[in-house]
Amino acid sequence: MSISTEMKPATTSSTLTEVTYGSPVYNQIMTWMIREARLLDHRQLDEWQTYLAEDLIYKVPVRLTRRVQGFDTEFSDVGHMDDDYGSMTARVQRLTGTKSAWAEDPASRVRRFVTNVSVWETDIPGEYKVSSYLLLTRNRADARDYKQLSAERNDRLRWNGERYLLAHRIVLIDQVVLGMPNLAIFL
Amino acid sequence: MRIDHLSKFQDDPVSHLMDLENREVSVAALYDPDLYELEMERIFAKAWLLLGHDSEIPKVGDYVVRLMGEDQVIVARAADNQVHVSLNVCPHRAMHVCIADSGNTRVHKCIYHGWAFRPDGSFIGAPIEKEKMHGEIKSKEQLGLKQARVATLGGLVFATFNHDGPSLDDWLGEMKFYYEMLFCRTDNGLEVLGPPQRLTIDANWKTAGEQSACDGFHTLTLHGSLLEGGAMAGEENTEHESAPAMYGVNVSGNGHSLRCIPADTSWAMMAGKTHPGMTDDERLEMMPPPGITRELLPQVRRNLTAEQLHVFAKAPPVVGGMFPNVNILFVYAPLRDGTLGSALVLHSINPKGVDKFEWVTYFFTEKDASPEVKHMMRAAAAQLTGTSGIIEQDDSDTWPHMSEASRGFMGRTETLKYQAILGENRPADWPNKARVYSGFSKDDAQWNWWLAYHELMTSKA
Known part of the structure; x- marks a missing residue:
């Protein structure tokens, strides 16, 4: 099964030039990441949608347990999510514009903790590869426990002259068998 | 449970849980750990x-x-x-x-x-x-x-x-006639689009199991967000009266079942028009059933019998299940570019303790479909069904509530009711295969699922 570079966990051995931690571009992107998490946690999905590029690719590949020699090929072409801009806006519309999107009504209480952010320059000026770690906790109704999800997100962010837009996101989840019953939330 | 109770329980495990006359099942069936152990022996070690x-x-x-x-x-x-x-x-x-x-x-x-x-x-x-x-x-x-x-x-x-039990053919019985329309209709058959999605749902396996047996009714309410979007051809606020996708032909045998939705209904839903009076061939050409493209129709004509082709053209099976733990969705997927896509999806519902199951979701395509069609179907399946599917994310949020309700002492005194009865009625031109329920989708096929459950649970062989 072919694995694109975006579906491999990011490493520091990338041939791309890394943007220095604390530099202006790094800080802009870190600020974007924090804002994005805040918008999603607060269910401001219509505004979050304005963070998406119209050529968006958004995937959450299915993972398999393989022998250690195959650790780099644990991700498949099939996704838990396999989306583009149109399907993401349709998802947002269902969640915000209908009266019976029951998977998120009542809404989950979600926290997205985003850390370990690395940024690389790409061949395209103003476009950056960004890798981040995501720890997500989700609580619903009167559940005593939290459903948790940890993942690495490999993104491509594009500066459009005014703001960064998410053009590409591949979410590499650490679970083969997800512990939460659905992904009615965005990662 | 003490040993003497246990042996009595094994002789007669479900009579206190199922009221055959009134078509009710005790909510305790979703809770009882002894019953669960017996299900592993009598259903999951016996079924195909x-x-x-x-x-x-x-x-x-x-x-x-x-x-x-x-x-x-x-x-x-x-x-x-x-x-x-x-x-x-x-x-x-x-x-x-x-x-x-x-x-x-x-x-x-x-x-x-x-x-x-x-x-x-x-x-x-x-x-x-x-x-x-x-x-x-x-x-x-x-x-x-x-x-x-x-x-x-x-x-x-x-x-x-079960090495001494029925063959797969006997197990499927007359329902094989319908399953062949989904699984055996092209020269090179189906192929998977990749490994299955897997996730854990905190609910008893039977919550999803019984729903798979043609629960058309829940679509109106639980999947109301689709109605609001107009995907089931109802007008908002009146969809409960008018939704034509609720009318079709449910077929059922040996606990297995499928819902066959008339092509005329699908045309009305997807294309906003009907085409009465067409021949079977014209219908197939006009709007090939989910997963089939016009290029594949010659293969379909070769692989299905005339009787099967008639059903396939008039009202192809689109959703349903295979007893005890398979859910089938071979459905149309309206695409945003205005064309009609499709998704071919199978779930298996795997018990993981009395209040958990692992939900496994496979995406399929016809092997002879073009790479573009396969790509479309992979995305459509993920967007409609399984982990993040805009249809099924509502189901996976519902089943845990039922298991939670079964933990309550009083909750367990309630029953699941299958009392909306359509009764067998076969359209004149419908093949005499399996039990046929034509009309508004009611509880008939789901009750047959429970009767198959009853038969296995009371059979010690």
């Missing part, structure tokens, strides 16, 4: 269970690890090019022999003490052959991995540990 598709393991030595009840099994293609299903438990010390989800190997060697097995499960030997570390009491022939019976339908791999 779906384990995947032979396109997942095309080469000799290919294997995937799957579930039969709570047992892991190795589904492998052996040197004889046949698919074999072996219990993934080393006969030596009960270690899992396979520790990856999939791969290719001619020798499955247990990492604990090194006992080795072929892909067909037969025992090769233990390390240090001259010391006879497998002993001299049992022969090598007796020390293979425990074997399940295997049968396929359209490449779908089914297995059972």
Whole structure:
């Protein structure tokens, strides 16, 4: 099964030039990441949608347990999510514009903790590869426990002259068998 | 439960849970841990269970690890090019022999003490052959991995540990006539689009199991967000009266069932027009059933019988299940560019304790579909069904509520009711295959699911 570079966990051995931690571009992107998490946690999905590029690719590949020699090929072409801009806006519309999107009504209480952010320059000026770690906790109704999800997100962010837009996101989840019953939330 | 109660329970496990006359099932059936253990023995060790598709393991030595009840099994293609299903438990010390989800190997060697097995499960030997570390009491022939019976339908791999029970053909009975329209309609058949999605749902397996048996009714409310979007042809606020997709033909036999939705309804829903008075061939050309393209129609005409073609053209089966734990969605998927896509999806519902199950979701396509169609179907399936599907995310949020309700002492005194009865009625031109319920989708097929459950649970053989 072919694995694109975006579906491999990011490493520091990338041939791309890394943007220095604390530099202006790094800080802009870190600020974007924090804002994005805040918008999603607060269910401001219509505004979050304005963070998406119209050529968006958004995937959450299915993972398999393989022998250690195959650790780099644990991700498949099939996704838990396999989306583009149109399907993401349709998802947002269902969640915000209908009266019976029951998977998120009542809404989950979600926290997205985003850390370990690395940024690389790409061949395209103003476009950056960004890798981040995501720890997500989700609580619903009167559940005593939290459903948790940890993942690495490999993104491509594009500066459009005014703001960064998410053009590409591949979410590499650490679970083969997800512990939460659905992904009615965005990662 | 004390031993004397337990033996009485085994003689008569469900009469206190099922009211056959009034078509009710006690909510306690979702809660009782003793009942669950008996289900593992009488249903999951007896039924034919779906384990995947032979396109997942095309080469000799290919294997995937799957579930039969709570047992892991190795589904492998052996040197004889046949698919074999072996219990993934080393006969030596009960270690899992396979520790990856999939791969290719001619020798499955247990990492604990090194006992080795072929892909067909037969025992090769233990390390240090001259010391006879497998002993001299049992022969090598007796020390293979425990074997399940295997049968396929359209490449779908089914297995059972019931070596003396019915064949897969007998198990499916007359419903095979309808399943062939979904699984055996093209020259080269179906193929998987990749490994299945897997996730855990905190609910008893029967919550999803009974729903798979043609619960058309829940669509109106639980999937109301689709109605609001107009996907079921109802007008907002009046959809409960007008939604034509609720009218169709439910077919049911041996606990298996399918909902057949008239092509005229689908046309009205998807294209906003109807075409009465067309021939079967014209109907198929006008809007090929989900997963089929016009290019594939010559193959469909070759592979289905005239009777099957008539049903396939008039009202193709689109959703349903296979008793006890398979859910089928072979559905249209309206695409945003205005064209009509489709998604071919199978779920298996795998019990993981009385209040948990693992939901496994396979995406399919016809092997002979174009790469573009396959790409579209992969995305459409993920967007509509499974983990993040805008249809099914509402289902997976509902089932845990039912299990939670069953924990309440009073909750367990309630019943699941299957009292909306349509009754058998077969349209004049409909083949005399299985039980046929034409009209508004009611509880008939779901009650038949419970009758199949009752039959297995009360059968000790």
